[in-house]
Amino acid sequence: MAFTNSGNRADDGQQTAAGPERHRGPVTMRRDAMQDTTADQWLLDSKGRADWKQKDAWRALRILSEFVEGFDTLADLPQAVSVFGSARSKPDSPECVLAEELGGALARAGYAVITGGGPGVMAAANRGAVEAGGLSVGLGIELPFEQGLNQWVDLGIDFRYFFVRKTMFVKYAHAFVVLPGGFGTLDEMFEALTLVQTGKVTRFPVVLLGAAYWGGLLDWIRTTMVAEGKISPEDLDLVCVTDNVDEAVRHIVESDAALAAAEQAAAQAREAARASDAAWRADAQRREV
Secondary structure, three states, X not given: XXXXXXOOOOOEOOEEOOEEEEEEOOEEEEHHHOOOXXXXXXXXXXXXXXXXXXXXXXXXXXXXXXXXXXXXHHOOOOOEEEEEOXXXXXXXXXXXXXXXXHHHHHHHOOOEEEEOOOOOHHHHHHHHHHHOOXXXXXXXXXOOOOOOEOOOOOEEEEEOOHHHHHHHHHHOOOEEEEOOOOHHHHHHHHHHHHHHHOOOOOOOOEEEEOHHHHHHHHHHHXXXXXXXXXXXXXXXXXXXXXXXXXXXXXHHHHHHHHHHHHHHHHXXXXXXXXXXXXXXHHHHHHHHO
């Protein structure tokens, strides 16, 4: 699949000429057809247990279809970085200015930029990537609010289920950059750190952009979690904290290079081991003869 930069387009956001609209996967709902619930809510809400027997098995097929759609759409994505941050940030806020600068810097370094596709920090990062000539990706989610992909998304997918969307953020990213945000931003950050800490994914950098915003959280992690032995001191090394976009991008590029070198060294070691084993077997056969 070839990807091209489509540039500035009309906004695909929540308000249209026909009034407010909601998206549920490929379905668009307007006026009286709009619903207040989401697919995630129907799946996770335990109130209607009798409904599970009739519908949850069929929901599994819908979940599978979302994975297939995501994998198929993103399979040919170039190296990319996932950027997280608040949907509530105003365009002229410090974090949005920083996000736009980051999107441009990542694009110039050869990375596609993946965001949640919403407004605020996400739109700023997508805009920065587009204006720098890079590929801008948005992975949207069905929500009762903040619905619709921002106008700076070149390649977008709308998901029903958070856990499917989160898989795509991790699977197709070489790094995470986390700007100031709320619960959703923290959720993505801690999931990435957990996956790296437990070895579930190949170690990749997690950059926190905005030292003042993240300082209190990191102080608590250091003085409480580390102090009480809930995590190891070296786990703090999984995070790079900076206010400088160039430093953030340089950290990602250097981590990519180090990982590539390590993989090459490992491949050479495996090849040397195979050659040594083959030589030993050949020598053993000669002695038997």
